[in-house]
Amino acid sequence: MTDSSSLTQSVFYMACCNNNLKTALENFKPSEVNKIDADGNTVLHIASSRGYIDIVRFLLRYHAPRTIRNNNGLIAEQLAMNEEIKMLFNVNVRPKSDSDYFVAKTSDVEWVDTYNNADRISYENLEHMKRWVLKVPLQKLLDEIYNGYINKLQKLDEKQQEAIKDLTKKEIPKGLIKAYTCPSISFYKILNEDLAEVGSDFRFLSTQNLINSGYLDNEAPKGLGQHIFAAIIINHPYFRPFYWTGTSYRGMNVTQHDLKEYDKDNIVMTRSFLSTSKDPIVVECFLDLDTNHDYDNRIPVICTYEVKDPGSSLDINTISFIENEDEVLILPFVVFRVTEKRDDEINRGNSMHRVIRIKLEERVRNVS
Incomplete structure (x- = not known):
């Protein structure tokens, strides 16, 4: 033994x-x-x-x-x-294989845009998505998510597609969070990739949809199920009690080149959901501190997010598929400024590991 x-x-x-x-x-x-x-x-x-x-x-x-x-x-x-x-x-525990839920990899850095006019773009994107929730019946939006998006996801088999739909239909709209956070499906990976791929261009696609429909603004836009999914979470009244402000953490294992996106005073805007935690230990559980810097130049990074607008993130700890992670879900199209970027060390296993610490502070929205 x-x-x-x-x-x-x-x-x-x-x-x-x-x-x-x-x-x-x-x-x-x-x-x-x-x-x-x-x-x-x-x-x-x-x-x-x-x-x-x-x-x-x-x-x-x-x-x-x-x-x-x-x-x-x-x-x-x-x-x-x-x-x-x-x-x-009795609480579900996130499997080790789901390490990139709280820790971004190199390709995920592309999920953040660097803009000088990010405030204006963020405002216009969010206003556009809000109109869907205000004008289109919820069931029509959900039907487009199911039929126009989930059913067409080639990265998921039929069983996984049905699992997502079952989770979302059990408790509407809370089930959207259950589907996003469920580790056995890893739907969050596909959703975030699809959100990031289209980015702010979704507005042009949505406008073309409106023209094609004869300007029927009470119909769900076609081919934008990922953004409809996000729009409901951002705007549905059910989620207002979960609005949150404060400090949360997320990790990255990225290259030196990727880190340039996070130079001090850079303005960045999220293009997808970002899963963060109020407890830095949750992030450190999944952060690869033993990265071989000489081999692939990947560096462990701990990001600290200061969220100021209550509508920019949700405290989903009690409605997540996996509770007890103190998860804060930062929403798409939130603008941050990098306020600090510095080298640091973490003691793990009685060994010191190099990390980069980055602080990001949400910008007070100014669209004038």
Whole structure:
């Protein structure tokens, strides 16, 4: 099995036993998560039995094994000190294979536009999308999403298409968020790629649709299901209680060339949804800190977003398919200014890893 004496002497083990999350993070080694002590307990057993909520949440996010039994034949969940700890074991955990949900890769940088007149473009895009929700019946918009978009997605098989439709139809419009956040489908990847590919050009396509229809503005625009999907989330009254302002985090593993888009004082506008978290640990769980800079020049980056307009992002923690990630969903066509870009280091596994930290502050909308 494992050397229990070496485990009990480890800094990571002692940090988990003493409810010291910072030290546990700095000394985290995946190889130590499933090791057992003299009583057959893993660190998850110990944290669960002592009611250390933050430690248990951290270990589960890092996919600590749940089925190991101690010398008394008990798994960690059976040792839960209270109901709050028990609930953590029943929360879905994002799989490791879904690492790019909170961490962008090189190609995803193209999902952000750099504009001098971004404020005006953002305003016009959002006003255009708002008209759909105000003038077109919701069911017509949903029908276009289903029939004109999801049914035509060649990257999804029929089973996946039906799963998306089932999720969205169960609770309208909350189901749109369920479909977006469901890891087994990874619909978010396709949706964001399609949003980014068209970008602001959707307005010209929509206007052509209007002309072709004889100026019937109570019909859903054809061929723009991805933007209709976004328009409902941005504008439907159901989502207003989830409006949010504050600080959230997102990661990137990108090249030095990509980083030029984020030079200080650059103005950037999102072309897709950005999944961020109020908890930086969530992002760091999926950030590749061991990137070989000499081989592919990819650099780990932690972005800090300061959202000022309540309508620019949604706190979807309680309506996400995976709760407990403190997710904040930044919406398309939000404008940010890069206020800081600096080198830093993160201590993980008792090793220092280089990261770039970028701060982005939402611009107060000025369309005059």
